[in-house]
Amino acid sequence: MGLPELPIAGLQWIEPTVYRDERGCFFESFNERVFAELVGMPVRFVQDNQSLSRRGVLRGLHFQQMRPQGKLVRVLRGEVFDVVVDLRAGSPSYGQHVSVTMSAAEPRQLWIPPGFAHGFLVLSDEAELLYKTTDYWDPADERAIRWNDPDLAIAWPTGTEPLLSAKDRSAPSFAQARPVTV
Numbered sequence: 001m002g003l004p005e006l007p008i009a010g011l012q013w014i015e016p017t018v019y020r021d022e023r024g025c026f027f028e029s030f031n032e033r034v035f036a037e038l039v040g041m042p043v044r045f046v047q048d049n050q051s052l053s054r055r056g057v058l059r060g061l062h063f064q065q066m067r068p069q070g071k072l073v074r075v076l077r078g079e080v081f082d083v084v085v086d087l088r089a090g091s092p093s094y095g096q097h098v099s100v101t102m103s104a105a106e107p108r109q110l111w112i113p114p115g116f117a118h119g120f121l122v123l124s125d126e127a128e129l130l131y132k133t134t135d136y137w138d139p140a141d142e143r144a145i146r147w148n149d150p151d152l153a154i155a156w157p158t159g160t161e162p163l164l165s166a167k168d169r170s171a172p173s174f175a176q177a178r179p180v181t182v
């Protein structure tokens with residue numbers, strides 16, 4: 001089966017070669033040279049983030065305005081519904097989103113270039129995510145967009161209200177977001 005489609009320019013799957021033997025498996029979870037070749041430009045990661053969340057937790061949609069972060073996302077445990085929204089100034093797909101299901105069973109990673117809002121919903125009992133970022137977290141610069149904004153109309157696979165942080169519960173609308181210059 002092929003990789004799920006990523007119909008917004010700049011988004012990319014990174015799929016490591018997995019070597020399996022009787023002991024288990026091995027793969028390079030990050031190789032700077034291979035990564036730069038795949039995305040066609042040198043990228044410098046400065047921070048690794050890891051989070052553990054329970055079923056029904058939704059984190060997002062988050063971005064940084066002046067110091068946008070490119071993110072290389074992978075699921076270490078469990079399964080999530082991951083969403084990115086294009087906020088890049090002048091992008092033909094501005095305001096459009098892509099949603100994908102990612103699971104630890106598949107070692108593929110999602111490259112999200114700077115200028116996207118990002119969020120995910122946990123579909124398994126627990127999910128652990130690890131993502132590299134191209135800029136540092138800047139609490140004064142972080143922004144959020146409400147997960148269920150009617151303009152974005154994201155088809156989250158949840159029948160019930162997700163578990164949100166207080167910050168995400170009071171996130172502003174998409175209409176209030178400003179484009180991100182990258």
Ligand SMILES: Cc1cn([C@H]2C[C@H](O)[C@@H](COP(=O)(O)OP(=O)(O)O[C@H]3O[C@@H](C)C(=O)[C@@H](O)[C@H]3O)O2)c(=O)[nH]c1=O
Nearest residue numbers: 049051059060061062063071118119120136137138165
């Ligand atoms: C994002 C971040 C948070 N923190 C701290 C602040 C706070 O006390 C605690 C939890 O922060 P948050 O509630 O913002 O965590 P969380 O809701 O998981 O935020 C993350 O969501 C996903 C969707 C992303 O894409 C990330 O960039 C990030 O925004 O961790 C850091 O120390 N460094 C960081 O880079």
